[in-house]
Amino acid sequence: MDYDVIIIGAGMSGIAAGIRLAYYDYKVCILEKHYLWGGLNSFYRLKGGYRFDVGLHAITNYVAPTVRNAPLNKLFRQLRIEPEKFDLREQNYSQIAFADRVLTFTNDFSALKADVADKFPNDSDGFLRLVDHINAYNEFDFEAEPISARAVLEHYLKDPLLIDMIFCPLMYYGSARVDDMDYSQFVIMFKSIFQEGFSRPWRGVRQILEVLIAKYKQLGGVLRMKSGVRRLEVAGDRVRGIILENGEALCADKILSCAGQVETLRLLSKYPATAATRVEPGQLTFTEAIIVLDRPARELGFGATITFFNNRERFYYRPPSDGLVDVESGVICCPNNYKFGKPLAQELIRITNIASYQGWNGLSGEAYYEAKRRCLDQSIMAIRPYVADLRPHTVFVDTFTPKTIEKFTGRINGAVYGTPHKARDGRTHLVNLFLCGTDQGFLGVVGALLSGISMANLHVLQGVRSQ
Secondary structure (H helix, E strand, O other): OOEEEEEEOOEHHHHHHHHHHHHOOOOEEEEOOOOOOEOOOOEEEEOOOEEEEOOOOOEOOOOOOOOOOOHHHHHHHHHOOOHHHHOEEEEOOEEEEEOOEEEEEOOOHHHHHHHHHHHOHHHHHHHHHHHHHHHHOOOOOOOOOOOEHHHHHHHHOOOHHHHHHHHHHHHHOOOOOOOOOEHHHHHHHHHHHHHHOOEEEOOOHHHHHHHHHHHHHHOOOEEEOOOOEEEEEEEOOEEEEEEEOOOOEEOEEEEEEOOOHHHHHOOEOOOOOOOOOOOOOOOOEEEEEEEEEOOOHHHHOOOOOEEEEEOOOOOOOOOOOOOOEEEEEEEEEOOOOEOOOOOOOOOEEEEEEEEOHHHHHOOOHHHHHHHHHHHHHHHHHHOOOOOOOOHHHEEEEEEEOHHHHHHHHOOHHHOOOOOOOOOOOOEOOOOOEEEOOOOOOOOHHHHHHHHHHHHHHHHOOOOOOOO
16 A cells, blocks of 8 residues: 555645544545645635635634633644644624624623523523523434424524524535535534634634644655546445546555545546435535725724624525525625734625526636626625625725636535535445545534544544544
């Protein structure tokens, strides 16, 4: 064997798995098809000195270092990384804004409980019972049958508006399903966003990636950039070899892939079309506008760290049936509205909306760029209830679409959260091929890191004592 383990993709989950395995002296190689690591959570630079994170609005699961059993602190222990190296700073506050009803939350969960009691008094007791059910539920039971989160919420809560408001942030930050979530994923996201909270390094996602890559290399892990996988050669019930895009052949005892479930299966030289392996690609994708401003967002009336908004009577989480973008709901994020000791180098706001992959994929050339300009204008106008008109204060804009996501991540349909059919235990129909990351089911930066750690522990380190 060339390696004990080959990991496809240098995303957060792949790097975390690599660190975990290299610590135990496994010979590990991470293959990345692009020139930069990070996957769905990376960074890039444009002419003019503009530096942007990809996808990073917040690091969820923020807790104090003394909370030993919290997911964030578990991953620090598993990766042997000191918490201060991530340099995480808490949010100011965030909000869920539906017309004239607003719920505010911080990293202190009692603030949200008090606001629900104030704004929805008839559902106050039901909300507390829901929280008790969430806290008693084992969201990490890989064998659990899927349960509709919407059905659970409707059991505890009477007001459809409160149900919609709870779902809005959790769906935008972690659902591959239309208008619903698997209850296990709902519990993970509820705890990570509402009960724990948001944070961000001053240097953004670069801070985290540089720490992770340095740790991986320090432990002797091999990282090969510009090394895309063309094919996984299957013989019997195993992957026997990996053929790179340059024609080079590699082999390993076990393979972990964070490339996505459907994307990984499509690399197989033999792919049986059975019920056990037939998985549909995800359909939920987004546009995001990153708008550099000439002044702080607070001066334009936006003091929240993140606002999840909905301008309709009901909240719908689905691709738009007509048009390219649904601007009537979305996410507004101001990276400068964290508790930093100094402002960021750039004042900016990010606007995220659900998009139609089919609509964007049918555009090219000037029609594509004109559509980006038009949708940006629509997005800015739709958030006027929450922030002043950004157009007179805009210095620079970069916009990405589902086509951008698909091009730079390889995700079919630009589906950020992958297929709705998650492989919770990471297993495929092949005995030495396993999944980690988005399609294993843990989402976000912390979720991706924990996915890589969990799958490395479960499928490679079974006989090694976890520490």
